[in-house]
Amino acid sequence: MRAHPLATDAVLAFGALLCMVVGSFADPHGPHGPTFGTRTPEAVSLLLMVLGAAALAFRRRRPRVVLAVTAGLSLLELATGEPRAPVAMSAVIALFTVAAHTDRPTTWRIGVLTMTALTGVAMLVGPLPWYAQENIGIFAWTGMAAAAGDAVRSRRAFVDAIRERAERAERTREEEARRRVAEERLRIARDLHDVVAHHIALVNVQAGVAAHVMDKRPDQAKEALAHVRDASRSALNELRATVGLLRQSGDPEAPTEPAPGLAVLDDLTATFRHAGLPVRVMVQLDRDRDPLPSAVDLAAYRVIQEALTNVRKHAGPGARAEVSVVRVGPSVEVTVLDDGGAGPDPLPPGGAPSGPVSGGGDGGGDGDGEEGGGHGLLGMRERATALGGSCFAGPRYGGGYRVHAILPVA
Secondary structure (H helix, E strand, C coil): CCCCHHHHHHHHHHHHHHHHHHHHCEECCCECECEECCCCCCHHHHHHHHHHHHHHCCCCCCHHHHHHHHHHHHHHHHHHCCCCCCCHHHHHHHHHHHHHCCCHHHHHHHHHHHHHHHHHHHHHCCCCCCCCHHHHHHHHHHHHHHHHHHHHHHHHHHHHHHHHHHHHHHHHHHHHHHHHHHHHHHHHHHHHHHHHHHHHHHHHHHHHHHHHHCCCCHHHHHHHHHHHHHHHHHHHHHHHHHHHCCCCCCCCCCCCCCCCCHHHHHHHHHHHHHCCCCEEEEEECCCCCCCCCHHHHHHHHHHHHHHHHHHHHHCCCCCCEEEEEEEECCEEEEEEEECCCCCCCCCCCCCCCCCECCCCCCCCCCCCCCCCCCCHHHHHHHHHHHCCCEEEEEECCCCCEEEEEEEECC
16 A cells, blocks of 8 residues: 555545445435435536546545645535535545645644535535534544544654654664773783783883893892793783673683782882882872772872883883872872983873873873874873863973873763
């Protein structure tokens, strides 16, 4: 029926014609009630019924035109027909079609106009008395046609709205799933970068020291190799913990130890001191009375870890670093400074500009050897902005580098 609407309407029109023709042979005023076959419609009435039914075949293509044609034919029959034939049935079907395909105000304007015209002509001009039941029937049928068409339109609009909301919800659900997958991939990549960049940098430094003093001072080389072993073990443990997050929730091998935080800050700075970087730490926090949220604690630890790793890789051999963690009102401020040392490369490759760290180029902060290709400073900024804070990195006046992160506690 949806594929061939014209054929469907033609079948409906033929059925309406049969009903009108059969009804035209019935006399509602028989001696014992309505009787059939006691009257015969006139030729003009038959012609009007055929024309009204033929117009119904185009009711969905031109609904208002069809209503005007059928209403005109019905008015002509009501004014002249004797006995009267039910040509108004075609107008009732046309009014239903108009009501089902237009808005409610238009439906009631057209419906009231059609109802008034047909009923008024039937009562005032027709051959029957104004109070005849046929006249009341015309009023009732036209009113019901308008109401039924409006109900069908409302239900169709309701179903379409539900379908649209379901499709929109499906699209939103897919977009949300893709967004969460992207965020999770970014978080895992950031954690892996923090772990690998820090520990591998220390392994590289200690291995270089061991190779340099292997022949002259084997005891110092042995100590450097011990630090290499400790750093590589820590890297493996953190990598195992990070990769374990990708396991299913019911996997018994999933890690259960907490994420690193400021509680192990001393251990972190000790690894850099063993690698030859003097680090001075100042922490003004009361973690027992006012503990930090785990996300803030982890972000502060990772910012310090990445900043010290950059100092060790890019600052001069005589560089010194200072780390401060201070609670300032509703935020925690993390600052990492270095004096640039005596080396020729006090800044990360590419010369990161002062000001907010942007995603366009962190100055190669992870030391991958490609200008603007690092992700260390970008990762620090992402960690800070994810918590509603900010992160700034840039050269200091007089030499050295400064990283300053503000992490809201709330």
